[in-house]
Amino acid sequence: MKHLSRFNITSLTLGLAFLYLPIVVLVIYSFNASRLVTVWGGWSLRWYAEFFNDAAMLSAAAMSLRVGVVSATAATILGTLAAVALTRGESFRGRTLFSGMLYAPLVMPEVITGLSLLLLFVAVNAERGFWTVTIAHTTLTMCFVTVVVQSRLGSLDRSLEEAAMDLGCDPLRAFLKVTLPLILPSVAAGWMLAFTLSMDDLVIASFTTGPGSTTLPIRIYSEVRLGVKPEINAICTLIIGSIALVIIAASLASKLSSRQGESAAPL
Amino acid sequence: MDAMLHRETKRGGMTDDARQAPDVAGADIPLLQLDALVKRFGRFTAVDRLALDIKAGEFFALLGPSGCGKTTLLRMLAGFETPDAGRILLDGQDIAGIPPHQRPVNMMFQNYALFPHLSVQDNIAFGLKRAGLPREEIKARVTEMIALLKLESMERRKPDQLSGGQRQRVALARALARRPRLLLLDEPLAALDKKLRENTQAELMRLQRQLGMTFIVVTHDQEEAMMMADRIGVMNAGHLVQVATPRQLYEAPNSRWVAEFVGGVNIIDGKIASRDAGRVTIATPDAGGIIAAAPLQALTTDQVCVAIRPEKVRLSAHESAPDDDDAGGINRLAGVIAGISYLGGQTRYQIRLDSGAQLRASVANIARLDLDAFDPAQRVVAWFAPDDCVVLDR
Amino acid sequence: MSGRRLFTTPARRAAVAPLLWMLLFFLLPFGFVLKISLSQTVIAQPPYVPVFDPAQGMAALKAAFATLSLENFRLLAADHLYILSYLRSIVVALISTAILLAVGYPVAYGMSRLPARWQPIAMILVIVPFWTSFLIRVYAWINILQHDGILNKTLLALHVVSAPVVWLSTDTAMYIGIVYSYLPFMILPLYATLAKIDTTLLEASADLGGSRLATFWLVTFPLSLPGVGAGALLCFIPIVGEFVIPDLLAGSRSPMIGQTLWLEFFTNRDWPVASAIAIVLLVLLLAPLLVYERMQRRQLEGRR
Ligand SMILES: Nc1ncnc2c1ncn2[C@@H]1O[C@H](COP(=O)(O)OP(=O)(O)O)[C@@H](O)[C@H]1O
Ligand SMILES: [Mg+2]
Numbered sequence: 001m002k003h004l005s006r007f008n009i010t011s012l013t014l015g016l017a018f019l020y021l022p023i024v025v026l027v028i029y030s031f032n033a034s035r036l037v038t039v040w041g042g043w044s045l046r047w048y049a050e051f052f053n054d055a056a057m058l059s060a061a062a063m064s065l066r067v068g069v070v071s072a073t074a075a076t077i078l079g080t081l082a083a084v085a086l087t088r089g090e091s092f093r094g095r096t097l098f099s100g101m102l103y104a105p106l107v108m109p110e111v112i113t114g115l116s117l118l119l120l121f122v123a124v125n126a127e128r129g130f131w132t133v134t135i136a137h138t139t140l141t142m143c144f145v146t147v148v149v150q151s152r153l154g155s156l157d158r159s160l161e162e163a164a165m166d167l168g169c170d171p172l173r174a175f176l177k178v179t180l181p182l183i184l185p186s187v188a189a190g191w192m193l194a195f196t197l198s199m200d201d202l203v204i205a206s207f208t209t210g211p212g213s214t215t216l217p218i219r220i221y222s223e224v225r226l227g228v229k230p231e232i233n234a235i236c237t238l239i240i241g242s243i244a245l246v247i248i249a250a251s252l253a254s255k256l257s258s259r260q261g262e263s264a265a266p267l
Numbered sequence: 268m269d270a271m272l273h274r275e276t277k278r279g280g281m282t283d284d285a286r287q288a289p290d291v292a293g294a295d296i297p298l299l300q301l302d303a304l305v306k307r308f309g310r311f312t313a314v315d316r317l318a319l320d321i322k323a324g325e326f327f328a329l330l331g332p333s334g335c336g337k338t339t340l341l342r343m344l345a346g347f348e349t350p351d352a353g354r355i356l357l358d359g360q361d362i363a364g365i366p367p368h369q370r371p372v373n374m375m376f377q378n379y380a381l382f383p384h385l386s387v388q389d390n391i392a393f394g395l396k397r398a399g400l401p402r403e404e405i406k407a408r409v410t411e412m413i414a415l416l417k418l419e420s421m422e423r424r425k426p427d428q429l430s431g432g433q434r435q436r437v438a439l440a441r442a443l444a445r446r447p448r449l450l451l452l453d454e455p456l457a458a459l460d461k462k463l464r465e466n467t468q469a470e471l472m473r474l475q476r477q478l479g480m481t482f483i484v485v486t487h488d489q490e491e492a493m494m495m496a497d498r499i500g501v502m503n504a505g506h507l508v509q510v511a512t513p514r515q516l517y518e519a520p521n522s523r524w525v526a527e528f529v530g531g532v533n534i535i536d537g538k539i540a541s542r543d544a545g546r547v548t549i550a551t552p553d554a555g556g557i558i559a560a561a562p563l564q565a566l567t568t569d570q571v572c573v574a575i576r577p578e579k580v581r582l583s584a585h586e587s588a589p590d591d592d593d594a595g596g597i598n599r600l601a602g603v604i605a606g607i608s609y610l611g612g613q614t615r616y617q618i619r620l621d622s623g624a625q626l627r628a629s630v631a632n633i634a635r636l637d638l639d640a641f642d643p644a645q646r647v648v649a650w651f652a653p654d655d656c657v658v659l660d661r
Numbered sequence: 662m663s664g665r666r667l668f669t670t671p672a673r674r675a676a677v678a679p680l681l682w683m684l685l686f687f688l689l690p691f692g693f694v695l696k697i698s699l700s701q702t703v704i705a706q707p708p709y710v711p712v713f714d715p716a717q718g719m720a721a722l723k724a725a726f727a728t729l730s731l732e733n734f735r736l737l738a739a740d741h742l743y744i745l746s747y748l749r750s751i752v753v754a755l756i757s758t759a760i761l762l763a764v765g766y767p768v769a770y771g772m773s774r775l776p777a778r779w780q781p782i783a784m785i786l787v788i789v790p791f792w793t794s795f796l797i798r799v800y801a802w803i804n805i806l807q808h809d810g811i812l813n814k815t816l817l818a819l820h821v822v823s824a825p826v827v828w829l830s831t832d833t834a835m836y837i838g839i840v841y842s843y844l845p846f847m848i849l850p851l852y853a854t855l856a857k858i859d860t861t862l863l864e865a866s867a868d869l870g871g872s873r874l875a876t877f878w879l880v881t882f883p884l885s886l887p888g889v890g891a892g893a894l895l896c897f898i899p900i901v902g903e904f905v906i907p908d909l910l911a912g913s914r915s916p917m918i919g920q921t922l923w924l925e926f927f928t929n930r931d932w933p934v935a936s937a938i939a940i941v942l943l944v945l946l947l948a949p950l951l952v953y954e955r956m957q958r959r960q961l962e963g964r965r
Contacts, residue, residue: 008771012783015768019790019844022801025811029804078679085676086962092673094680101683103957104950107895109902111919112939115926116690119936122707123693139686142679150961171672193792200794203904206927217796224800224909228807236797243792251785347864367867380865384883393879394869445869 023240030233047234054231060219061235064199067130067215071137072194078138079145079194080187084175086146087153105143113140114207121208128210136208137201141194148193152186153179192250196243296359298323298481299344299449304353306339313339315505316353321483323448326475328492329485331502332528337485338377340502341451344483345374357448368397373447377454379438381426387437388413388422394445412440415474432463439471443478452484456491468494489529493517501525517576521564523659526574533577533626536661539569546653549573553624558596559656572661579655580628582616582647599650600626604641616641618649691943698936699729709932733937743921743938747945750918753832753907754900757839758893764840765847765892770881772848773855780856784849791845799838799909806834806910835911839900847892854888855881891960894953898946918942 034041117136164174202217297320306314313336329337342348346367395405416436456464475482492499493513500510509521520526537551549557606617618626700709711725737743772783806828813825866876904919926935
């Protein structure tokens with residue numbers, strides 16, 4: 001009785017158009033030859049060239065990439081551990097506090113998280129820069145990793161681990177040999193999510209970074225405040241393109257590897 | 268013999284005709300007529316040219332293995348699937364164009380489909396409110412249903428606070444509350460344990476008689492179908508292969524498939540050797556010549572099989588086997604007891620005939636002491652009457 | 662040891678590292694925010710007093726404690742700017758959440774009615790924009806909404822308006838930006854609950870005489886309420902503290918509280934007041950945060 005009414009089709013189409021149209025416009029205008037962002041001057045790649053000659057922008061991008069890779073990796077390790085503790089640890093003292101601290105940052109306004117971390121770094125007199133931003137991003141993104149991995153772990157049939165232990169694995173081995181391979185897609189998805197969130201973050205990075213270590217969003221933000229610049233369109237298009245590539249590759253890979261398994265958690 | 272089978276109904280000797288009597292004027296129009304009904308899913312045909320008439324007030328069971336199209340048929344009646352061909356007539360009216368919420372038909376879903384956010388009484392009242400009944404009437408009917416199905420004291424509970432049996436009764440109450448012309452029940456008892464299932468079978472029969480409604484019950488459990496239904500339709504792979512009373516179905520199956528699907532049976536392949544008045548003789552490699560009652564239906568070839576129910580096979584110790592009786596002759600097969608299963612009310616014997624073929628016999632344990640039981644490896648004679656043999660196409 | 666608990670002990674050990682990390686980098690910092698919200702501004706580095714220095718001994722620590730005061734909170738209560746800012750944040754978040762629900766529900770509903778084969782594709786389509794940068798998405802709207810942007814050009818071409826409309830630096834632009842950025846957060850939890858609704862319940866409703874509309878309001882909608890709650894909280898809480906979107910798209914007349922905090926911190930370098938703002942904001946959001954945390958726990962840990 002799944003009936004696709006006209007109403008449903010319309011709302012879906014409008015919803016998706018709303019989500020994609022602005023991005024499409026942005027991508028198209030990144031190829032605009034004209035300096036005036038709104039006047040179409042023909043197709044051109046000049047803004048891409050401009051970006052690749054913009055040393056400040058490039059170094060900000062490099063900084064963001066480094067922060068992204070390091071913090072996503074740390075967040076994936078910590079977040080996966082947390083997910084295992086939450087789904088397999090039953091109850092332990094401080095569990096409520098633990099899960100509360102893991103779920104709260106998902107919705108906590110970034111200005112609060114950013115400010116509080118900065119005050120910590122100042123209080124312990126840490127030099128602000130790459131490491132402080134990385135720590136801040138790890139703290140934020142590990143919570144997302146936890147949720148993604150946890151929802152996969154929760155749906156995993158526990159009797160698989162029990163079977164492994166029944167066949168002579170100790171719990172650690174059962175985890176490494178049976179559980180981990182099964183949750184690997186969601187661990188990978190968690191890493192990806194952590195990486196993009198880190199690449200994306202403006203507010204927390206603004207608070208926790210120091211002079212000389214500007215991230216890409218901070219750099220873009222200071223440009224955007226002054227108005228639309230075609231070069232920013234080009235950068236944004238590059239970012240969108242690389243993300244699209246990764247998503248397509250990931251979904252193809254997961255389709256090929258597990259036709260029957262559940263897809264990794266959303267987000 | 269056939270006439271005898273027809274007459275037999277299980278309800279205190281009341282005949283089919285007597286049960287139909289109250290049905291007034293259009294008594295000769297069946298309540299439901301299915302005419303060459305077809306449903307395909309892609310290239311797969313789930314229901315194939317199915318024709319069936321169901322009379323008002325009848326308790327009809329659809330019996331068939333899992334996946335044979337029973338649910339699909341019910342869903343077409345309820346309006347959730349559109350037939351690809353054929354007609355569904357209710358009271359002589361084609362109901363093809365009527366959406367589910369306007370059909371005078373209700374369904375009890377296989378998984379009950381109780382609304383989890385509504386209490387028991389709100390679940391029962393749901394359909395009544397949709398019908399726009401006045402509030403007092405709704406209240407009265409809900410109370411009536413709650414009493415009828417013994418759901419007192421749980422009116423305010425939510426479905427997840429009920430046991431399986433209680434949920435089943437709420438689902439039934441909800442469907443009955445609208446007093447549909449036709450109630451469809453999709454495996455209503457499948458989720459219940461054995462004891463509860465047996466009680467509920469009796470309960471369903473009581474309700475159906477009390478309310479004078481027409482029930483179509485889907486089941487894959489033949490005992491359940493035989494216990495409850497006036498008539499049973501046996502389905503296989505989208506086809507309705509036989510429609511008959513329970514006794515007819517068991518004693519006079521119209522095909523080898525039905526014989527094997529309904530109850531245990533011995534099947535012996537053979538070839539018709541000779542026919543004379545009321546009798547045929549079948550030459551079989553496994554059991555020699557078997558004399559059987561002449562088949563009721565036409566056979567397509569003389570390559571046939573003989574079906575004998577295990578309880579119709581009698582056993583005697585080798586030396587004391589009965590002699591041929593005068594008239595038709597008795598079929599006698601010599602062999603040894605190869606296996607014994609004691610089941611309480613009966614004992615099943617596995618007999619290895621001298622030809623090497625296996626034969627099953629079940630013997631009612633009519634005495635507590637096992638004086639007339641057989642021992643393993645004992646030589647016996649298995650014998651059965653020609654009238655107990657059904658000759659079918661292979 | 663029962664089967665369910667086989668994993669318990671080693672799994673608990675897995676909690677150690679993340680627990681310490683979160684204690685150190687999530688919980689502890691709030692202590693500093695609280696402490697600094699009770700301090701005074703000075704022109705120094707760091708720009709507040711007192712600074713606790715354990716090296717100076719117990720007496721100095723005590724003296725420093727004595728100088729803590731509620732002065733900053735009094736300031737927040739007395740100055741209309743702050744109160745209006747909090748109010749505006751809450752109003753904006755409420756309105757945005759309402760719009761998000763109105764826009765997101767039909768989309769999520771449409772997704773849940775798609776043939777099963779198409780549903781994962783629709784879900785990916787909704788998620789993909791979420792993976793593209795937040796900043797980029799807001800920036801994309803600046804492209805569209807600016808004075809001679811594509812929206813005004815289209816409207817002029819269609820003769821809907823006779824002169825370009827001012828979109829940027831208005832509340833309209835801000836709401837568009839917020840709805841655009843948070844839409845996936847609304848759609849996904851809604852879709853998750855809608856897709857879980859057993860279709861036989863809808864058939865049962867139709868069987869019992871429920872028209873499509875009746876079935877929607879009496880069965881589908883009540884059963885989707887958990888998703889509505891999750892989506893609403895997932896959007897409402899962060900929108901209250903939103904900084905980037907109002908900063909880039911809304912006018913500067915009445916800032917949201919995130920902007921005010923940012924201004925106090927970066928422009929006025931008044932860290933104590935910024936901290937006090939954060940503490941009050943946290944207290945305001947505490948109730949919805951706790952509800953959200955419970956819902957999240959129940960959903961992920963399957964507790965009833
Ligand atoms: N919506 C559907 N799409 C495709 N095949 C279906 C659908 N519904 C049922 N079928 C197929 O039709 C056949 C009959 O199903 P069903 O009527 O449910 O059988 P049952 O007799 O067990 O109730 C099965 O093989 C089933 O796989
Ligand atoms: Mg079925």
